[in-house]
Amino acid sequence: MKFLDITRETCPMTFVKVKLALAKMEKGQELEVILKEGEPLENVPRSCEEQGYQVLSIDACGDGKHRIMIKK
Amino acid sequence: MSESKKDITIVCFSGDFDKILAAFTMATGAAATNRKVTMFFTFWGLNVLKKEQGRKWLGQGVMAKVFNFLMGGCKNLPLSRLNFGGISPSLMTGMMKKHNVATLPELIEAAHALGIRILACEMALHILELERDDLIEEVADVVGVATFLNASENGHIIFV
Numbered sequence: 001m002k003f004l005d006i007t008r009e010t011c012p013m014t015f016v017k018v019k020l021a022l023a024k025m026e027k028g029q030e031l032e033v034i035l036k037e038g039e040p041l042e043n044v045p046r047s048c049e050e051q052g053y054q055v056l057s058i059d060a061c062g063d064g065k066h067r068i069m070i071k072k
Numbered sequence: 073m074s075e076s077k078k079d080i081t082i083v084c085f086s087g088d089f090d091k092i093l094a095a096f097t098m099a100t101g102a103a104a105t106n107r108k109v110t111m112f113f114t115f116w117g118l119n120v121l122k123k124e125q126g127r128k129w130l131g132q133g134v135m136a137k138v139f140n141f142l143m144g145g146c147k148n149l150p151l152s153r154l155n156f157g158g159i160s161p162s163l164m165t166g167m168m169k170k171h172n173v174a175t176l177p178e179l180i181e182a183a184h185a186l187g188i189r190i191l192a193c194e195m196a197l198h199i200l201e202l203e204r205d206d207l208i209e210e211v212a213d214v215v216g217v218a219t220f221l222n223a224s225e226n227g228h229i230i231f232v
Contacts, residue, residue: 008172009172009174010171010172010173010174011097011101012097012098012100012101012104012174012179012182013100013174013178013182015101015104015105016100016101016103016104016174016182016185016186018104019103019104019186020182020185020186043105047104047105047106050105050106051106
């Protein structure tokens with residue numbers, strides 16, 4: 001499983017880093033992403049689903065941060 | 073799925089630091105959210121694509137050499153306002169780093185990694201007496217307006 005923390009990133013690098021991380025992964029692999037609420041939370045999962053990836057879970061982990069699990 | 077999303081073509085006419093920053097921000101954001109993106113660089117925008125990032129006497133004739141030297145490359149892009157003799161872009165880059173905003177070189181690198189198609193304007197290259205070899209390898213093609221229009225058919229065109 002791969003891990004990516006984009007809580008310190010700002011637009012557009014939030015999406016860019018997730019997209020590039022997923023591009024380097026094999027089909028079936030999972031990516032754990034920690035992101036902030038607001039734009040990243042609203043758009044990163046949606047963008048992943050558009051690419052045909054599966055968003056397995058979205059959990060709040062306090063301090064406005066969320067953990068999402070994506071399966072390629 | 074992404075089929076319904078329109079392609080985006082960004083015309084980078086300006087060679088201003090801030091405008092190019094906006095262009096690359098939109099381009100990378102669009103590509104990362106599953107849109108096909110083409111960036112067409114013409115006139116002042118070509119400075120971004122020069123292999124030589126600093127000032128260099130490129131071209132054959134005196135005028136071309138002077139223009140190319142004065143315009144410089146990616147490291148000489150001026151801020152469109154409050155340029156303060158050229159120091160503002162580095163001040164702005166410092167502020168961007170402080171706030172963890174991607175810098176221009178980072179955005180350009182991301183654009184390449186995302187597979188954004190980079191086109192250079194044939195006519196502007198001709199005027200400035202630049203060759204394909206004067207431009208970075210990531211330039212997919214040197215094209216005219218017809219090719220650019222074909223690439224942006226049925227998509228959005230953003231002029232920067």
